[in-house]
Amino acid sequence: xxxxxxxxxxxxxxxxxxxxxxxxxxxxxxxxxxxxxxxxxxxxxxxxxxxxxxxxxxxxxxxxxxxxxxxxxxxxxxxxxxxxxxxxxxxxxxxxxxxxxxxxxxxxxxxxxxxxxxxxxxxxxxxxxxxxxxxxxxxxxxxxxxxxxxxxxxxxxxxxxxxxxxxxxxxxxxxxxxxxxxxxxxxxxxxxxxxxxxxxxxxxxxxxxxxxxxxxxxxxxxxxxxxxxxxxxxxxxxxxxxxxxxxxxxxxxxxxxxxxxxxxxxxxxxxxxxxxxxxxxxxxxxxxxxxxxxxxxxxxxxx
Numbered sequence: 371x372x373x374x375x376x377x378x379x380x381x382x383x384x385x386x387x388x389x390x391x392x393x394x395x396x397x398x399x400x401x402x403x404x405x406x407x408x409x410x411x412x413x414x415x416x417x418x419x420x421x422x423x424x425x426x427x428x429x430x431x432x433x434x435x436x437x438x439x440x441x442x443x444x445x446x447x448x449x450x451x452x453x454x455x456x457x458x459x460x461x462x463x464x465x466x467x468x469x470x471x472x473x474x475x476x477x478x479x480x481x482x483x484x485x486x487x488x489x490x491x492x493x494x495x496x497x498x499x500x501x502x503x504x505x506x507x508x509x510x511x512x513x514x515x516x517x518x519x520x521x522x523x524x525x526x527x528x529x530x531x532x533x534x535x536x537x538x539x540x541x542x543x544x545x546x547x548x549x550x551x552x553x554x555x556x557x558x559x560x561x562x563x564x565x566x567x568x569x570x571x572x573x574x575x576x577x578x579x580x581x582x583x584x585x586x587x588x589x590x591x592x593x594x595x596x597x598x599x600x601x602x603x604x605x606x607x608x609x610x611x612x613x614x615x616x617x618x619x620x621x622x623x624x625x626x627x628x629x630x631x632x633x634x635x636x637x638x639x640x641x642x643x644x645x646x647x648x649x650x651x652x653x654x655x656x657x658x659x660x661x662x663x664x665x666x667x668x669x670x671x672x673x
Contacts, residue, residue: 376660376663378409381596389410391435392439411442430515430576432463461512487503503515507580526561571591571594587623588627589626590626595632596613596619631657
């Protein structure tokens, strides 16, 4: 299960009724935050989640509405007596940006590790999941992210019995372990069926539509995508500032064959996103106007 909360849905500036865009995901004891604009801590507190156990923070880019909340977040973690290292992931220049922001958060009781993305597409593997970063098209270097949880094939009890594999090895083989025994080497593929569908979340914001987004979002269980403008007459403005309209996001969702689309990163001038959703759903029916605090548990399919 991948636990998702869209902490904030605003772009450019926080509003009394809308925090800046950020997302938190939790899986198997690990917590991942994507972007950390001003007000992220308040949104997190409102959700009832704590910043202390965050293991990874990914940044799409270094505009203030996506990173200005970091110093306060680090100080809160430090005040909570955190000692575990924190991994920060983001575009080239991350270490320099973080060092500058830490002028107001200089002393922390935990180590910060910065991992700078250098390729157009980059995969980072962790225990039980992976993060896939891919470049998008904004007026500064900007990345989208996938969080992917793979799922191994089903354990074939009859096959294991037929091969005479001792029951004490079954659990280890299910976990993908190769085991050396006196009778020979046991490999997971001997008793596991083909890999099953896992869980995939795609998140991107501050970009024009790109083929890389469609390709990387392919088949996602949830596609969280920028919808800066819902008003049809704002398309030229979206092009000029390299943002996206609701309708462009919906077309990418349809092309990528995702299960569900949540729109986010609204312009401050966009007061009621839902007013435009009927036209959006004509393009991609399973579209939702994201709201601060909107949550979902992404589960494995039954098969």
